[in-house]
Amino acid sequence: MTVAKDNGKIDKIIEKYPSEPGSLIQVLLEIQRENRWLPKEALEKVSKKLKVPLNRIQHIVTFYKAFSLVPKGRHEVHVCTGTACHVRGAPRLLDSVQDLIGISPGETDQDLKFSLDTVSCVGCCALGPVMVVDGEYHGKMAPAKSEEVLKNYD
Amino acid sequence: MPRINSPAELEEFRKDIISKRDPNKPCIAICTGTGCLALGAANVVTALKEEIKKQGLETKVDVETKVDVRETGCPGFCERGPLLVIYPEEICYLQVEPGDAEEIISETIVAKKVIDRLLYAAPGTDNDEKIVRESEIPFYKHQMRNLIGNNIKIDPKNIDDYLAVGGYSALVKALCQETPEQVVEMVKNSGLRGRGGAGFSAGMKWEFARKSPEKTKYVIVNADEGDPGAFMDRALLEGNPHSVLEGLTIGAFAIGSHEGYIYVRQEYPLAVENVGIAIEQAEAQGFLGKNILGSGFDFTIEVHQGAGAFVCGEETALLMSLEGKPGEPRPRPPYPAVKGLWGKPTNINNVETWANVPLIINNGADFLSSIGTESSKGTKIFSLVGKVNNTGLVEVPMGITLRDIIYEVGGGVPGGKKFKAVQTGGPSGGCIPEEHLDIGVDFDQLAKVGAIMGSGGMIVMDEDTCMVDVAKYFLKFLAGESCGKCSPCREGIRQMHKILNNVSEGKGREGDIELLEELCEATRNASLCALGGTAPNPVLNTIRYFRDEYEAHIKEKRCPAYVCKELIAYYIDPDKCTACMICSRKCPAEAIVGAKKQIHVIDQEKCTNCGTCFEVCPSRFSAVTRLSGEPVPPPIPEEERTIVRKSEKK
C-alpha cells in the first residue's frame, strides 16, 4: 500500500468539499470511489476536517452499503438479487457463484482476485437474473453460464 | 449557450432550435438507457455512426451528417432492447445488433425500405403480423405515455432537445403568469398524489410548506429508488432530467424555497451523470440560478448521492442522510413541512411526482384530473417485470385493470406457464392473486386487496414461484435494510425472517402462522417509521391468499412450487432416461452418475438441488423430475442401468 500517494489523493478530495458535517457522506463516497476502500487514516482525516466524531463516522461507514473498510478484490462481482431476478432464479445463480469463487457476499478472497456482493436491483429486470462484473452486465444467467463468465477474469 | 433573460427570449431561442431542425431529415433515436446499454446499445451506436460515414452520408464541410443519431433515454420496452426508432417514419427496430447497422443505413435510411427481421412480432409467432410503427406495438398501444413518452425524442445530455419539445414553457407560465398560491392551487386541484408510496396529496403538502413563516425552506427530489424491481424514476431522471428540474423549480417557486436537492442513489451512475449535466446546462441558460428568466426568482439545485440504504427512501431518513448522518428515520410529528432539512420547512416529492408538475402547469389542473379514477388522478409508470413477456416500463392511466397491464401491455406469462400472483408496491407491498386481477389500479383499490401502489414496481409471478419463499425473500431484504434503531422493526423482522426460513427448510411447526401474525401486529403497531410499519405486509398478504402453501410447507414438508431447496429433490426417471449425457456433463456438483448407454442416476448426497439437470434435460425426454413431500425412489441397481435398444432386445 503506497500510503503517501493515497494520502495526497484523499487530502485533495476532502479539500473539495465544504468543511461541514453535511458533506460527510459525499466525501466518503468519493474517497471510496477513488481509492476503492476507506483506510483508517482517511477516516481520521475526514473526522478532523469535517468535525464529525469518529464514532459517528464508524456508524456511517458500516451503515451504508457503498463503503468498504477492507481493500476490494481486482474484480467486483455483483449478483442482482432484486425481486425480478429472484423469481427468475437469482438464488441459484448466487449459490453457484459462491461455490465457484469460494466466498460469500460481502467478502473478498485471499488473493484479492474477486469481491462478491449482492445488489438489490440494477434496473435491468428484463435481463434477469443479472450478474455484474466490474461494471459489465451479464444477463440471463444460469448457474452453468456463470462459470463461463468468471473464467475470463484473472 | 446563451443565457436567456426573459420569456420572449426563450420563445425566440426555441423557434431558432426548431427552425434549424428539418422534420424530414432522417433521425435514428436509439435508447442508451441502462437496460439497453447492458444489452450492448453502445456498440450499436458506434456501428451506426461508422456506417453513416462509410456510406458517405456525411457532408464534409461542417461534418454535419445527413442523418442524425440521437442517443436517448429509456422508452420502456427493455425486453426487446437494444431498440431504436427511425424518424420521421417512426419505424421501430428491436433487438438490434451492431451487425445490423450497415443494412439499417443502406436499406432503411437510403432506400427507404423496412427491414422485416428487426420489426416487432408477437411472442410465439414467427413471421406473420409484423408491426412497423412504434405506437402500434401492443406494448405501447395500450399505454398513455404523458411522462415517459418524450424519452425517445430527447438526448438527455442536450437541453436543446428538451426545449424543442416545449421544455421550460411551464416554468415561464408559473413564474411570469401565476402567483405561488395559484400554482399550489392548481397542483391541489389536479388531484396529484405523491408517486413515492404513501400517495399523499402533493398540493396539500406544498401548501403546508408554503404556509410556514420561515424564510429558509428546501425542496427535495427523492430519487432514492430502492425498491428491488422498480426503475421508473431512474428512467425519468436518466432520460428526461430537465422535466424533473423544471417541476422542482416550479415547486420551489410555489413554496418559496431557493435551494433544492436531488437525492439520487449512487447505484444509478448514469442518472447522476445526466442530471448533473442538465443542472449545468440549465444554470448556463438561466433556468436555474439568480433571477430566473428575469422573474426575480432565485433557485439553485445540488445533487446528493445516496450511499446504499433502502431506508433513505423514507423521507425523514433521507433528511438525516442529507445532513451527513446515518439514515435513521426521525419521529413524525414534526413533519418535514414544519421541521425538515436542518430544521427548516422542507417539501419532498419523488421523481415521478415532480415530473408531473410541468404537465399540470402547461395544460391546467383538469388535464390531470380528467385522467384516472375518483381517488387517483393522472397516469402512473409501473415497472412490469418478472414472469411476463414484455418486461419494461409502462405508463398507464390510473384505473386500468391489472389484467390489462399484465396481458394487454405485458403480453401475458411466458412459456405457457400459469399466472400465480402479481406483486405490487415494492418489498412492503402485497401479492395479488388471479381472483383480483380485474380491480382498477389506483391507490385505494390496491390497498383494499392488501397491497399498495408503492412507487410502482409490478412483479409478475407464475406457478414456479413459491409464496413462502417470496415472503422470506422480502423479509430478508427488509431485515438487511432496517436501520436497526427501533426494536419492533429490527427484532420483529429478524424473528419473522427466522420463522419463514424454518418453514421453507421444512422446520416449520404448528402455530408458526399464528406466531407470524402476532409478530406482524406488534411490528406494524410499534415501529418508528413506515419501513417497519409496512414490513409485515408481504407476510400477512401471502398468508391471506396462499395459506395453503404455508400449510403444505409446515404440515407436509412440501413446497408446491418446487422452489424451497431443502424440501425438494431431483430424480431421473429410469424409464425415460436415454443416457444422452447432457445432464451429467452440465451438473456443476458432479452429482450425476452416468455414461453412454448407462441410465443416469443422481447421487442425492452430492446433489445441491441447483436444478441444472431439470433445465437441460431435453423436453422430448423430460426424464428429470422434481419431487417434494415424497421420498426419492432408490436408485436403480447398477446391473439394470444398461440401456438395451428395442432392436437389440430381440
Added chain:
Amino acid sequence: MSEILLQIDGREVKASEGMTVLDAAQSVGISIPTLCHHEKLDPYGACRICTVEVETGGRTNLVAACIFPVAQDLVVRTRSEQIDQTRKTLLELMLAHAPDAPALLELAQEYGADKDRFEKEPSFCILCGLCVRYCAEVKKANAIGFVDRGPNREINFMPEIASKECWNCKECFPLCPTSYVQAAYHLTEALAFPPPASKPASEE
C-alpha cells in the same frame, strides 16, 4: 408558553408546549414503562415499550410516548389490550437477547411475557443506546458508538478514545439495562489497550 390541555387515561392533564406525552403523564404520576428513556438525554424513541394509544380528530394511533408531542385535546390511553399485547411481544423479542436482564424480567412479569418465546439471540444488548447517547450528549466523549444496521447493529467502543476517556468515567455502566456495556468495555480493553500488568509476557 401556552398551556395545553389533554386527557390521559381519563384524567385532564395540563401541559406546556414542547412536552412529550411521557412528560405529561409523569407530571401527574401516571407511569408508562420505558427502557431507552433518560431525563438527561434527548428523546430517542427506540425501544417502543412506552407505546400508547392517542386519539386526534377521531383517529386512533399507536405512538411512542417518549417522543410524541402533547397537543390540545389529545386523548391518550396508556393501557389497553392492544398496548399490552404489543408491549408483551416487544419484551419477548428483547428477552431473546438478554434473558436475565432485571429490568426486562420485571416488566415481563407485569405483561405476562415469556422469555423463551423466540429463538435465542444472546447478544445481551437491546440497543437502547443509553451508553452511546450519554457518552455523546452528556460527556461529549464519543468513546462508544453504533456500528452497522438492521439485525447487525451493535455497540462498539472506539479503542483510541476509550483508552483515554473511559477509565475515569464509566458512567454508562449503571445506565445499561443489561450490564452488557460493562462487558463490552472490558472486552475492548483486554483486546485493544490492556493495562501493563496484564500484557502477555512476550511483549514485555
